[in-house]
Amino acid sequence: MSFYEDRTVKCPECGVEQIVQIWNSLNVSLNPHEKSKLFDGEINLFVCESCGHKAYIPVSFLYHDMDRKFCVQYFPSTSMKKAEFLTLFNADGSMKITENVEFPVPDYMKNVQVVFSMDELIRYVLFREMLVEYQLKTEDQEEKNGRKV
Template identity: 25%
Template sequence: MTRTTVEFIACPVCKHQSGFTTYQSINATLDPKLKQQIIDWELFKFYCLNCGEPRLVCYETLYHDMENRLMLYYIPAIDSREQEQYRIEEIFSQIKQVEGDRYSNSFDTYNFRIVSDMESFIEKVQIFDAGYDDRLVELMKFILAPKEEEDIQFSYDHMVFTKVGDDSYQFMFIYENRAVASLKFSEEMYEHFKSEYSGLLDDSYFVDEAWAYAMVSKT
């Protein structure tokens, strides 16, 4: 179920207060428009009604994609993963009860994830929307990433899976919040990773670079 509240936010430029809808939970299957707005980076953007100044507002929200079996919790700042994990497990189990009754949904094969930055949040929304397994995508990023600076003509901090156009995807190389290069995401490569790693994948609330590193070290 999608739940919202309206908050008043002061514009950082002109100080004018404008209303802004925040989502405590988003059901992407019942409200597909919201999914698209997340992918377009628009859902969390606040526009001042007086001067038009845009500003990204990050707040805790639960994203639920019933079709692609994803329950994704976005917490902008995580102090202690252990503590948060405990709190979120409670929240997840409440939701399982409520939504399970309402939609006769079984959560057996669900993917439960927690992310702490907006970029990862939007990335996961897109990965599952495309029908991919985020663990395989993280492994691809980890293994395909150029490791030596001599191999590439640019510096980058990390890679992110992104949709381009209607039905193709790429990995963007991000440096200081800007995309500096891209690498085509190939379906064949994904299938290759799937056949290599499918049986070995651990499940975790936190599927990120550190997870991929731990996974690769084990194999």
């Protein structure tokens, strides 16, 4: 599920307040039309209507692709300084999956890719898309050559 909410944000440059759409998660399998906002750098981007100042709003954001079976979790880098944040992870850097969820968690969601910049999140998504395209081309080529994968 994709989740966003409208919040009032104060411009750090001029102090004018405005309503901004803040995304916490984007499921591109359910909302494929919103994917372009991510690639265009519009997700959680604050653009002041008064002075034109631009800045990313530092909120956690989950990118979820159920069709390709992967997800990427962005956390603001300042999160690392908080002990509460660090308790979300195992010693190997993997996220702890709580046992208290009331629904089955797909295996791929147990291996969330964690990033600390939105640029890295976008690069990772592009990498995964290129990987899928490469795999499909390889499979097609092998079928044409008479070999099954």
